[in-house]
Amino acid sequence: xxxxxxxxxxxxxxxxxxxxxxxxxxxxxxxxxxxxxxxxxxxxxxxxxxxxxxxxxxxxxxxxxxxxxxxxxxxxxxxxxxxxxxxxxxxxxxxxxxxxxxxxxxxxxxxxxxxxxxxxxxxxxxxxxxxxxxxxxxxxxxxxxxxxxxxxxxxxxxxxxxxxxxxxxxxxxxx
Amino acid sequence: xxxxxxxxxxxxxxxxxxxxxxxxxxxxxxxxxxxxxxxxxxxxxxxxxxxxxxxxxxxxxxxxxxxxxxxxxxxxxxxxxxxxxxxxxxxxxxxxxxxxxxxxxxxxxxxxxxxxxxxxxxxxxxxxxxxxxxxxxxxxxxxxxxxxxxxxxxxxxxxxxxxxxxxxxxxxxxxxxxxxxxxxxxxxxxxxxxxxxxxxxxxxxxxxxxxxxxxxxxxxxxxxxxxxxxxxxxxxxxxxxxxxxxxxxxxxxxxxxxxxxxxxxxxxxxxxxxxxxxxxxxxxxxxxxxxx
Numbered sequence: 464x465x466x467x468x469x470x471x472x473x474x475x476x477x478x479x480x481x482x483x484x485x486x487x488x489x490x491x492x493x494x495x496x497x498x499x500x501x502x503x504x505x506x507x508x509x510x511x512x513x514x515x516x517x518x519x520x521x522x523x524x525x526x527x528x529x530x531x532x533x534x535x536x537x538x539x540x541x542x543x544x545x546x547x548x549x550x551x552x553x554x555x556x557x558x559x560x561x562x563x564x565x566x567x568x569x570x571x572x573x574x575x576x577x578x579x580x581x582x583x584x585x586x587x588x589x590x591x592x593x594x595x596x597x598x599x600x601x602x603x604x605x606x607x608x609x610x611x612x613x614x615x616x617x618x619x620x621x622x623x624x625x626x627x628x629x630x631x632x633x634x635x636x637x638x
Numbered sequence: 639x640x641x642x643x644x645x646x647x648x649x650x651x652x653x654x655x656x657x658x659x660x661x662x663x664x665x666x667x668x669x670x671x672x673x674x675x676x677x678x679x680x681x682x683x684x685x686x687x688x689x690x691x692x693x694x695x696x697x698x699x700x701x702x703x704x705x706x707x708x709x710x711x712x713x714x715x716x717x718x719x720x721x722x723x724x725x726x727x728x729x730x731x732x733x734x735x736x737x738x739x740x741x742x743x744x745x746x747x748x749x750x751x752x753x754x755x756x757x758x759x760x761x762x763x764x765x766x767x768x769x770x771x772x773x774x775x776x777x778x779x780x781x782x783x784x785x786x787x788x789x790x791x792x793x794x795x796x797x798x799x800x801x802x803x804x805x806x807x808x809x810x811x812x813x814x815x816x817x818x819x820x821x822x823x824x825x826x827x828x829x830x831x832x833x834x835x836x837x838x839x840x841x842x843x844x845x846x847x848x849x850x851x852x853x854x855x856x857x858x859x860x861x862x863x864x865x866x867x868x869x870x871x872x873x874x875x876x877x878x879x880x881x882x883x884x885x886x887x888x889x890x891x892x893x894x895x896x897x898x899x900x901x902x903x904x905x906x907x908x909x910x911x912x913x914x915x916x917x918x919x920x921x922x923x924x925x926x927x928x929x930x
Contacts, residue, residue, distance in 0.1 A: 482872065484872065484873045484908065485908055486795065501746065501747070501873050501874075501876040501877075502876075503870055503871065503872075503873045503880065503881050504870070504871045504872075504873065504881070505872075505873040516666060522873075524872055524873060524904060525901050526903060526907070527901075529891065530898070530901045530902055530905055531902065531905045531906075534905050536911055537909070538909075538914075541905060541908065542806045542847065572881050573881060574867055574870055574871070574882075574883055574885060575808060575881070575882055575883060575884045580890065581871075581885075581895075581897045581898065581900055582897065583871045583897070583900065583901070584881075585905075586897070588744065610880055610881045610882050611874040611880040611881070611882075612877070612878065612880040612881065627665070629800075629878070629880075630878070635700045
């Protein structure tokens with residue numbers, strides 16, 4: 464199956480670029496907007512370099528690609544441990560610098576009362592933090608957990624990140 | 639709600655299952671069905687014919703260097719696969735517009751239906767292999783009641799439910815407090831109106847509250863329930879109801895659902911959904927939910 468990874472440089476569009484489930488988009492365009500919908504247990508990660516206006520978003524479903532390495536090769540954006548490195552690599556290719564990156568996350572919700580047995584959302588949150596900790600990346604802001612679906616929006620004009628949760632849009636960066 | 643039959647039939651624009659589908663669903667349940675007759679019905683529906691040809695000549699079913707005509711395609715695919723194609727296609731037609739009540743785009747509604755159907759079929763292979771197709775169909779239709787509530791209440795639906803949501807209430811409880819019914823019960827009434835088999839009607843009605851024991855217990859319902867939760871975990875078609883549903887403890891144990899198994903199902907389901915979308919010429923990965 465063809466990878467869903469997109470990489471666009473110097474494009475502009477009035478419509479936001481939609482990131483699907485198990486998908487990622489990286490752009491260099493100060494006019495661009497990137498959005499992902501229906502973040503449940505999945506997590507959306509945004510990165511933005513204000514000095515180059517390079518930004519990207521990943522919507523991963525599961526924490527660990529060991530569950531199915533074939534699918535991870537086919538679509539690295541499905542898993543945190545394969546999707547996050549690709550997100551950063553694509554941003555570096557467009558000129559972003561690690562030390563400039565503003566990183567935010569949203570999602571990682573749980574279904575009600577699973578008794579702590581599955582913790583799909585919680586595992587996603589833990590692995591995300593572990594990967595960032597290992598790679599000296601700090602989360603600038605996050606809105607995770609709970610039982611609600613979220614929509615995550617990134618503006619490449621200024622790096623503003625907004626999370627829509629239960630009908631209300633709340634800016635999480637800058638605060 | 640006192641009379642769901644009245645509720646369903648009094649809607650101005652009832653989601654309809656086209657007569658082609660109803661006839662094919664009835665015919666394809668019969669193992670001795672006359673394939674010439676099936677072919678004649680499929681032929682009437684141009685879009686369905688094209689989809690059948692696409693599937694039969696796809697990499698999964700086709701033979702290199704050979705192109706199957708419609709009748710050959712129907713034989714190649716077999717009754718069960720054809721039934722699934724018919725219902726998949728019809729769900730695409732029934733889900734014909736943005737669902738304002740649940741803040742879901744048409745694509746998200748369709749993807750949720752097909753994702754749950756694929757997950758149910760996978761679980762059924764292990765737990766009720768003889769009911770695999772019934773599981774696929776029941777799961778495909780499990781949230782059809784959301785479309786009915788959308789037609790009846792539109793945008794006001796979400797606010798009415800939100801007024802009754804607390805930390806102690808499930809989403810289904812809040813629906814009942816607001817409307818004296820819920821989307822599962824309404825969906826079952828619609829399936830009954832479409833004259834679908836009783837087990838499908840029961841599975842749609844109970845997909846959030848599967849009976850744990852007694853004569854009403856049915857592994858098929860357990861499978862549809864688990865598939866619905868797996869679909870939510872995967873993020874396929876989550877609406878404004880979010881993840882506010884409970885996994886029934888007896889289903890977790892009867893289906894031996896572990897975290898690892900759930901994660902494997904999530905990964906397989908997404909790949910299968912994309913494959914179906916590619917075969918049907920849809921645009922995978924887009925429009926999960928319309929911007930609100």
